[in-house]
Amino acid sequence: MPFMTLENIVSKKQNLKDMFSSPEWNMSTWASRVEGKRVADLVEGRSFWTGAEMVLNAAMPLIGILNWIFEADEPLIGYIYETMDQVKETIKEEFNKKKSDYMPIWEVVDEIWNNVLHSPLHAAGYYLNPSLFYSSDFYPDFEVSSGLLSCLGQLVQSQPIKDLIIRQLEEYAHGKGSYQEGSSRTRRRNVPPAMWWSSYGENHPELQRFAVRILSQNCDGALRYVLKRTMAEKLLTNGRNPVEQQRLKYLTFVHYNLQLQQFHAGMKSGVEAEEIDPMDDWIIHEAPDVVPQNLESSWMNLDCARALSEEGCSRFAAKTETI
Secondary structure: OHHHHHHHHHHOHHHHHHHHOOHHHHHOHHHHOHHHHHHHHHHHOHHHHHHHHHHHHHHHHHHHHHHHHHHOOOOOOOOHHHHHHHHHHHHHHHOOOOHHHHHHHHHHHHHHHHHHHOOHHHHHHHHHOHHHHOOOOOOOOHHHHHHHHHHHHHHOOOHHHHHHHHHHHHHHHOOOOHHHHHOOHHHHHHOOHHHHHHHHOOOOHHHHHHHHHHHOOOOOHHHHOOOOHHHHHHOOOOOOOHHHHHHHHHHHHHHHHHHHHHHHHOOOOOOOOOOOOOOOHHHHHOOHHHOOOOOOOOOOOHHHHHHHHHHHHHHHHHHHOOO
16 A cells, blocks of 8 residues: 555656645645655655655556455466566566666565465466466476475375376376367467366366366465464564474464354454454463363463364365365
8 A cells, every 4th residue: 555655646746846836835834844844855856756766666566466366356376476477577677677776676576485475386386377388488497397296295195196197297298188179379368277177187187186276276365364464474483482383383273264264154253353363472371261271371282282273184175175
């Protein structure tokens, strides 16, 4: 929102300059106040507008991605990897390809993407998205191939099935069999990736199921399901002992799944999601009436959290088997 507000301010640049130089402004009480003078000097100076335009050149392409993800009515996991590269190129163009201007922005984007946001799912989705894979711009670098193999190792437990999927990927890579029919520009562009695999991957059910599971993932869970991203961010805090860190992981898992359960059941707690953080100290230490007496003072010990987490994992695994 602050960046969109700044964009509106820049779009009214001349009107704002005219306002602060008008007789009406000079006769107003704000013109004699410290705050008013400071804003007038800011608007009349050149450095503010130069800085504002530079900020917008860097921020608006990224905000465009957020709007695109939020407004989409289909899973976008197969497009995020490529889109991030396109955004960086857009930022480069906005700065007229001047390296000294766009590289600091690229470094910030890369740091957040590589250390916080990037997941092997993004790379695997890029590889398994036929609209990108069969295009002339597709580039399967080491990060893409390693991301694909990482997802294969995590999602497929049977080694024989893994080996079979790897062999099936060869036919997909060379567009053989039913993949040849589906690789035409019209079919791969007009059909969502997961639906494409449902239509053209029937000859390889193992690979088909693997691809559909990945390409059906949403990228906007926190927004769509009102999940607290601050909880996951606290797990990144350094300096916490391993036992406490593991406890918080279980707590986050349980809280997110309860939130998802309530969302799908149409239940509302009556309290905004951002108002209460289950990790806050006041909840952990000041709610003894809801804590069994045989537990630790931190309201949920490691064994209890682990049991809840494993039970939730079992239910989740049973549901995903049907996808």
